Amino acid sequence: MKVLIAEDDDRLARAVAAGLRRRHMVVDVALNGDDALDRLAATAYDVVVLDRDMPGVHGDEICRRLAADRSASRILMLTAARSVQDRVEGLGLGADDYLPKPFDFSELIARVRALARRPGLPPPGRLGFGDLAVDPERRAVTRAGRKLTLTPKEFAVLEYLLTADGRPVPAEELLLRVWDEAADPFTTTVKTTVGRLRAKLGDPPVIETVRESGYRIGG
Amino acid sequence: MKVLIAEDDDRLARAVAAGLRRRHMVVDVALNGDDALDRLAATAYDVVVLDRDMPGVHGDEICRRLAADRSASRILMLTAARSVQDRVEGLGLGADDYLPKPFDFSELIARVRALARRPGLPPPGRLGFGDLAVDPERRAVTRAGRKLTLTPKEFAVLEYLLTADGRPVPAEELLLRVWDEAADPFTTTVKTTVGRLRAKLGDPPVIETVRESGYRIGG
DNA sequence: AAACGAGGTGACAGGCAGGTGACAGCTGTC
DNA sequence: GACAGCTGTCACCTGCCTGTCACCTCGTTT
Numbered sequence: 104m105k106v107l108i109a110e111d112d113d114r115l116a117r118a119v120a121a122g123l124r125r126r127h128m129v130v131d132v133a134l135n136g137d138d139a140l141d142r143l144a145a146t147a148y149d150v151v152v153l154d155r156d157m158p159g160v161h162g163d164e165i166c167r168r169l170a171a172d173r174s175a176s177r178i179l180m181l182t183a184a185r186s187v188q189d190r191v192e193g194l195g196l197g198a199d200d201y202l203p204k205p206f207d208f209s210e211l212i213a214r215v216r217a218l219a220r221r222p223g224l225p226p227p228g229r230l231g232f233g234d235l236a237v238d239p240e241r242r243a244v245t246r247a248g249r250k251l252t253l254t255p256k257e258f259a260v261l262e263y264l265l266t267a268d269g270r271p272v273p274a275e276e277l278l279l280r281v282w283d284e285a286a287d288p289f290t291t292t293v294k295t296t297v298g299r300l301r302a303k304l305g306d307p308p309v310i311e312t313v314r315e316s317g318y319r320i321g322g
Numbered sequence: 323m324k325v326l327i328a329e330d331d332d333r334l335a336r337a338v339a340a341g342l343r344r345r346h347m348v349v350d351v352a353l354n355g356d357d358a359l360d361r362l363a364a365t366a367y368d369v370v371v372l373d374r375d376m377p378g379v380h381g382d383e384i385c386r387r388l389a390a391d392r393s394a395s396r397i398l399m400l401t402a403a404r405s406v407q408d409r410v411e412g413l414g415l416g417a418d419d420y421l422p423k424p425f426d427f428s429e430l431i432a433r434v435r436a437l438a439r440r441p442g443l444p445p446p447g448r449l450g451f452g453d454l455a456v457d458p459e460r461r462a463v464t465r466a467g468r469k470l471t472l473t474p475k476e477f478a479v480l481e482y483l484l485t486a487d488g489r490p491v492p493a494e495e496l497l498l499r500v501w502d503e504a505a506d507p508f509t510t511t512v513k514t515t516v517g518r519l520r521a522k523l524g525d526p527p528v529i530e531t532v533r534e535s536g537y538r539i540g541g
Numbered sequence: 542a543a544a545c546g547a548g549g550t551g552a553c554a555g556g557c558a559g560g561t562g563a564c565a566g567c568t569g570t571c
Numbered sequence: 572g573a574c575a576g577c578t579g580t581c582a583c584c585t586g587c588c589t590g591t592c593a594c595c596t597c598g599t600t601t
Binding site: 125127210213240241242243254255 | 490
Binding site: 542543544545546547548549550551552553554555556557558559560561562563564565566567568569570571 | 572573574575576577578579580581582583584585586587588589590591592593594595596597598599600601
């Protein structure tokens with residue numbers, strides 16, 4: 104679950120990002136409108152938390168462009184004013200939800216989660232393949248009944264591959280969706296993490312490599 | 323068990339809060355309607371004791387919003403008038419119970435407890451995991467037959483983790499549900515309390531840490 | 542068969558989430 | 572008012588994760 108926070112107030116942005124990361128979301132931050140557009144062009148975000156008033160490109164404009172592109176990202180618009188007028192305007196521009204500042208922190212979190220859930224089918228209670236079972240809610244993984252202990256990154260990668268449902272996932276996509284913006288695209292991190300994950304999952308292999316195309320679960 | 327008291331009479335609110343705390347409930351107080359809404363947005367309360375006539379947002383309005391949000395909180399409505407008409411109106415708005423002022427103090431307590439019990443599957447007479455047994459009613463904890471003496475906070479944390487049923491509970495959630503509004507989100511309190519609890523529970527460990535996700539019982 | 546490039550592995554180090562022990566303030570009790 | 576137990580805070584410690592690097596393997600290309 105990947106989220107972009109477009110908000111020029113540095114402190115606020117950081118706080119929100121930290122809160123969402125705690126809920127296992129992958130969060131990028133853009134401190135102005137141009138930066139936000141760049142990131143939106145580069146990555147498919149599930150949810151965009153969008154401050155309406157930003158230096159550079161205005162939030163409304165970003166909203167409009169996303170709508171024009173038929174982006175699948177859902178938009179939560181933040182705004183200083185709290186008039187009904189604003190609300191109507193915001194939603195008219197294509198925002199999916201709207202929150203007036205000052206807002207309650209946990210309400211923001213709750214709304215982002217609600218938006219994150221919206222389109223995708225309800226979060227599958229269990230994921231799995233063969234004798235491998237993953238319970239995202241409990242963060243538990245078992246193989247042939249044996250409990251496995253995965254690190255957060257390993258778990259995230261496995262979860263992502265399982266939801267990709269047999270499609271090969273390129274390392275680049277994993278970097279975009281499981282790592283955050285700080286990830287260096289020229290590193291060997293993904294290779295290493297997948298390697299460690301494979302070692303923990305044991306035999307027979309679950310994750311197979313499709314040359315030039317990425318990793319996939321099963322065959 | 324977390325309760326919000328929304329009541330503009332300061333003295334009454336304090337008295338009720340103290341009574342409920344003595345019964346081991348975690349109690350927040352809101353002295354007006356706006357404050358109540360803020361708190362309701364921030365925390366999932368099990369029961370809301372709601373004064374009908376409050377400055378700011380009216381109790382009826384709060385009731386309506388909770389119903390609209392499909393909140394799981396149960397509502398005990400307090401009102402000055404005692405006509406049957408009022409009772410009907412209150413329940414019509416979505417309140418779960420209704421108590422006319424002046425009321426008998428212990429009756430209020432009893433009704434809150436009744437509501438607190440209501441939805442959750444029948445109050446598990448006993449909670450436990452492995453050789454650990456917890457009796458919420460008697461506040462008794464035994465490990466392998468040996469009686470343990472826990473402090474109130476320790477007991478509350480253990481009880482909450484047990485009812486979470488294997489799901490990892492983040493420290494932040496514990497802060498919200500086991501501590502009251504005075505809790506500072508940036509402290510190390512939860513860590514410390516869990517540490518003390520672990521020490522008392524002894525070996526083998528019962529509470530396991532899931533990095534980035536919180537604490538969980540067993541697994 | 543030599544060169545090449547994609548992917549795999551093991552070792553290492555820094556950072557950070559989480560754990561601990563000591564201490565002090567508060568509250569309720571005798 | 573003295574005392575004891577409970578809790579929150581602080582400073583410090585620790586061990587695990589994770590990114591990086593150097594090097595290896597193996598299939599493909601020329």
